[in-house]
Amino acid sequence: MIILERNHQIGGNLQVFSRDKTVFDTGVHYIGGLDKGQNLYKIFKYFGIMDHLNLIRMDEEGFDRINFLGEEKVYKYGMGYDKFYENLVADFPEEKEAIRKYCDLILNFCDRFPMYQLRDEVGKYSMDETLLVNAKELIESLTDNERLRDVLGGTNALYAGTEKTPFYVHALVVNTYIESSWRCVDGGSQIAILMQKEIRKHGGEIVKRAEVVGVESEDGKNLSAVVLRDGRTVKGKNFISNMHPKQTIDVVGEKFFRKAYVNRIKGLKNTISSFTVHVVFKKKTFKYINHNLYYFNETGVWDMVDYDEAQWPMNFMFSTPANSKDPEYCDGASIMCYMKSELFDPWRDSFNTIAEKGQRPQDYLDFKEECTQKILDLVASKIPGFKDKVESYYASTPLTFKDYINTDDGHLYGIEKDSNDGLKTFINPKTRIPNLFLTGANINLHGILGVSISSIVTCAELIDRHELLAKINEFGE
Numbered sequence: 001m002i003i004l005e006r007n008h009q010i011g012g013n014l015q016v017f018s019r020d021k022t023v024f025d026t027g028v029h030y031i032g033g034l035d036k037g038q039n040l041y042k043i044f045k046y047f048g049i050m051d052h053l054n055l056i057r058m059d060e061e062g063f064d065r066i067n068f069l070g071e072e073k074v075y076k077y078g079m080g081y082d083k084f085y086e087n088l089v090a091d092f093p094e095e096k097e098a099i100r101k102y103c104d105l106i107l108n109f110c111d112r113f114p115m116y117q118l119r120d121e122v123g124k125y126s127m128d129e130t131l132l133v134n135a136k137e138l139i140e141s142l143t144d145n146e147r148l149r150d151v152l153g154g155t156n157a158l159y160a161g162t163e164k165t166p167f168y169v170h171a172l173v174v175n176t177y178i179e180s181s182w183r184c185v186d187g188g189s190q191i192a193i194l195m196q197k198e199i200r201k202h203g204g205e206i207v208k209r210a211e212v213v214g215v216e217s218e219d220g221k222n223l224s225a226v227v228l229r230d231g232r233t234v235k236g237k238n239f240i241s242n243m244h245p246k247q248t249i250d251v252v253g254e255k256f257f258r259k260a261y262v263n264r265i266k267g268l269k270n271t272i273s274s275f276t277v278h279v280v281f282k283k284k285t286f287k288y289i290n291h292n293l294y295y296f297n298e299t300g301v302w303d304m305v306d307y308d309e310a311q312w313p314m315n316f317m318f319s320t321p322a323n324s325k326d327p328e329y330c331d332g333a334s335i336m337c338y339m340k341s342e343l344f345d346p347w348r349d350s351f352n353t354i355a356e357k358g359q360r361p362q363d364y365l366d367f368k369e370e371c372t373q374k375i376l377d378l379v380a381s382k383i384p385g386f387k388d389k390v391e392s393y394y395a396s397t398p399l400t401f402k403d404y405i406n407t408d409d410g411h412l413y414g415i416e417k418d419s420n421d422g423l424k425t426f427i428n429p430k431t432r433i434p435n436l437f438l439t440g441a442n443i444n445l446h447g448i449l450g451v452s453i454s455s456i457v458t459c460a461e462l463i464d465r466h467e468l469l470a471k472i473n474e475f476g477e
């Protein structure tokens with residue numbers, strides 16, 4: 001097995017970067033499902049990495065906290081369904097029944113995806129029906145209490161939730177964090193580094209600075225090799241693409257696929273992009289916070305993606321990375337906001353990464369600074385004294401993700417799922433080319449758990465699925 005990675009750092013969104021000796025995550029703030037017996041725990045055990053991860057369990061009283069403009073009250077998501085229910089009932093005593101129904105629905109929808117629970121069985125629910133249930137509508141049907149509705153959708157930045165988001169996406173994501181939430185101490189890149197070690201131990205090879213730009217086919221039907229940017233070719237029996245399906249089509253060539261498939265894939269909308277400010281704090285000024293804060297300066301959490309530019313930023317997610325040097329104080333914080341990718345169209349042709357230095361125009365840098373100041377102002381309005389503690393700050397834009405991850409628009413989580421046409425946004429790992437398969441965030445589900453499950457779904461096309469799942473489930477405890 002050989003893995004071809006175009007960057008000089010492996011891991012994609014698991015990459016970290018360091019500024020002023022502070023390590024920041026680029027695309028992973030926390031992960032779920034890592035308690036003994038939970039799905040990601042079993043998968044990471046099977047991968048051989050679980051026992052070597054340096055993790056911190058987030059605050060069980062409230063690992064995610066939600067706050068709205070003009071309200072002192074902070075709503076806490078408790079860890080475990082009992083604590084989750086108990087906290088919400090304490091805040092909304094009149095809504096016991098709605099909260100109970102909501103928890104039951106989350107569990108019911110997770111149950112509809114056997115692979116999510118690593119169960120070796122065919123689903124007993126109609127997928128057509130499941131994919132069409134809308135998250136916002138279902139939550140609204142449970143309660144008339146607008147604040148509770150917003151609190152239940154309050155972490156929808158985790159999947160870039162919109163009015164179109166299917167409930168299954170909400171359920172699969174929210175459930176994993178309710179089960180158990182964890183931060184990677186000193187960054188998420190440890191997952192990629194440990195995976196690299198295991199892959200090499202099992203005879204696999206990882207080649208960095210190896211961008212796939214084309215393919216070769218000897219019979220016009222199967223692929224025989226991929227072509228790298230520097231002209232090298234790498235032969236293979238089977239090929240798995242972790243790129244966005246649109247880019248996979250471009251690299252492989254449209255002629256290999258049915259026109260209808262090309263049109264469908266190319267017509268799909270991606271999730272919104274992000275603008276993240278990473279601040280470095282003055283030494284020992286900002287206490288480490290073992291939870292994430294989701295803030296909204298408007299009600300209606302499902303409308304945030306279609307924000308009015310004059311009012312941006314409308315919401316943010318604030319998280320402090322955990323570091324091994326000092327458990328009491330943190331070195332920095334990351335503040336993530338939605339950002340429409342098209343606002344960066346004027347500079348789309350520019351390119352800049354650490355490995356391949358380039359120039360971004362001055363008006364881009366000015367716009368970036370303007371956005372950064374708006375975010376810092378908003379955070380300061382919620383956290384008194386915040387700005388005085390900031391030593392320096394850096395920002396990532398949709399173009400940062402475009403350049404580091406190789407997407408066309410720097411989207412957060414790949415293809416946007418749509419409850420109006422569930423099957424259209426559900427991508428099959430098999431392609432028309434018998435020896436080309438797809439994997440990653442666009443297959444099934446995004447996120448670290450999502451792509452781990454996608455890898456199993458893809459592998460099940462190549463090896464015995466029953467045997468694979470049986471082996472993973474051996475790591476139950």
Ligand SMILES: Cc1cc2nc3c(=O)[nH]c(=O)nc-3n(C[C@H](O)[C@H](O)[C@H](O)COP(=O)(O)OP(=O)(O)OC[C@H]3O[C@@H](n4cnc5c(N)ncnc54)[C@H](O)[C@@H]3O)c2cc1C
Pocket residue numbers: 004005006007010011012013014026027028029030031210211212213242243274276336401404405406411412413439440441442446447448449451
């Ligand atoms: C800002 C942000 C915050 C997030 N927060 C969280 C979080 O807190 N928890 C969580 O679980 N998930 C989070 N996610 C989602 C999660 O990071 C992603 O869903 C997941 O990492 C995607 O993994 P992937 O395997 O699809 O590939 P990616 O991580 O997208 O990586 C793709 C890889 O393919 C390489 N590549 C692309 N084109 C080529 C080519 N032509 N040749 C060779 N290599 C190529 C890229 O360089 C990259 O390394 C976040 C994402 C973002 C953007």
